[in-house]
Structures are given as structure tokens and as C-alpha cells.
Amino acid sequence: xxxxxxxxxxxxxxxxxxxxxxxxxxxxxxxxxxxxxxxxxxxxxxxxxxxxxxxxxxxxxxxxxxxxxxxxxxxxxxxxxxxxxxxxxxxxxxxxxxxxxxxxxxxxxxxxxxxxxxxxxxxxxxxxxxxxxxxxxxxxxxxxxxxxxxxxxxxxxxxxxxxxxxxxxxxxxxxxxxxxxxxxxxxxxxx
Numbered sequence: 001x002x003x004x005x006x007x008x009x010x011x012x013x014x015x016x017x018x019x020x021x022x023x024x025x026x027x028x029x030x031x032x033x034x035x036x037x038x039x040x041x042x043x044x045x046x047x048x049x050x051x052x053x054x055x056x057x058x059x060x061x062x063x064x065x066x067x068x069x070x071x072x073x074x075x076x077x078x079x080x081x082x083x084x085x086x087x088x089x090x091x092x093x094x095x096x097x098x099x100x101x102x103x104x105x106x107x108x109x110x111x112x113x114x115x116x117x118x119x120x121x122x123x124x125x126x127x128x129x130x131x132x133x134x135x136x137x138x139x140x141x142x143x144x145x146x147x148x149x150x151x152x153x154x155x156x157x158x159x160x161x162x163x164x165x166x167x168x169x170x171x172x173x174x175x176x177x178x179x180x181x182x183x184x185x186x187x188x189x190x191x
Contacts, residue, residue: 015125077143146164
């Protein structure tokens with residue numbers, strides 16, 4: 001973690017991990033990319049390194065993040081995708097330069113050019129969101145069971161019944177709360 005900023009919540013799916021740069025959406029929201037440098041840092045973690053980011057580009061990234069969250073949330077509850085969110089995702093996917101490359105391990109990776117800009121990285125994130133929301137990948141979109149989080153996440157568990165966006169944060173917090181509530185209940189019934 002860079003001094004003064006919250007840690008990133010990293011996941012295996014680029015698009016839903018990107019929406020996690022704003023967490024606790026239904027509680028006290030935690031912005032994990034509050035300044036352009038933090039967006040640069042987050043992109044680098046996912047192999048989408050860019051040299052600079054302006055405030056306008058940060059705004060574009062946040063707009064894409066919220067569009068992905070809105071569309072993924074609608075898809076998770078099998079609702080109608082918001083037209084404005086679809087438009088933002090499509091616009092970002094059509095902009096920028098990035099190429100899909102095949103790794104020696106047989107995996108697809110995105111590669112940005114040497115003079116890549118934030119728009120190039122946003123194209124990759126938007127393309128990933130399209131793949132996930134369109135149902136092209138093995139898994140299902142779900143919403144975190146935490147009442148303060150409600151993050152959209154991509155469930156690739158075998159049973160597709162995962163409840164938490166991240167077991168180490170939301171899941172653990174809920175398990176602790178349940179444990180303490182049971183202890184209080186047991187202490188009250190012992191009196």
C-alpha cells in the first residue's frame with residue numbers, strides 16, 4: 001500500500017476487480033483510486049502500465065468503473081442493462097490501442113504499446129467487462145452478500161454459490177459479526 005491510501009482489493013477478473021476500486025458502496029464508501037497516480041498504480045498491478053494519468057483520464061476511468069458496476073449489477077440480478085452504462089462501456093472499448101497476445105502458457109494477455117495511455121488500458125478493461133457481462137466466460141456474475149458492500153463479482157466456484165466478493169474482507173467481517181452476535185446471545189441466555 002502506498003502511504004496514506006487504502007490497499008487495492010485484487011481479484012482474478014479484471015473488470016470486476018476494477019469496480020472494486022470503490023468499495024463499501026452501500027456504507028462508508030472507500031475510494032481506492034482517489035488521485036491519478038493511484039490509477040497508474042492499479043493499472044500496473046494488472047500489467048497495464050501507463051506513464052501518466054491526468055485528472056480528466058481519472059474521471060474517464062471512474063465513469064467506466066461505475067458503468068461496469070451498473071451493468072454487472074443488472075446482469076447479476078438478471079435485470080435490464082442500463083443503456084447509459086452500455087454506451088460508456090462500448091465507447092471505452094472502441095477507443096484506445098491494445099492487442100491480445102498469446103503467452104507461452106497458452107493464455108490470452110493484453111499488451112499495450114510502449115507509448116500507451118490511460119485510454120488504451122481502459123479499452124482492455126471495457127473489453128473484459130463485455131466478455132464477462134455477455135456471458136462468454138465460465139462463471140456467473142453475483143453481488144456480495146455484505147449489506148454495506150454489494151460489489152459485483154464473477155463467481156467461478158464449482159457450485160457458483162459464492163456469497164462474498166472477497167472472503168478475506170467481506171466474508172470474514174460477516175463471519176466475525178455472526179460469531180460475536182452468537183457470543184452475546186449465549187452470554188445473555190446464561191444469565
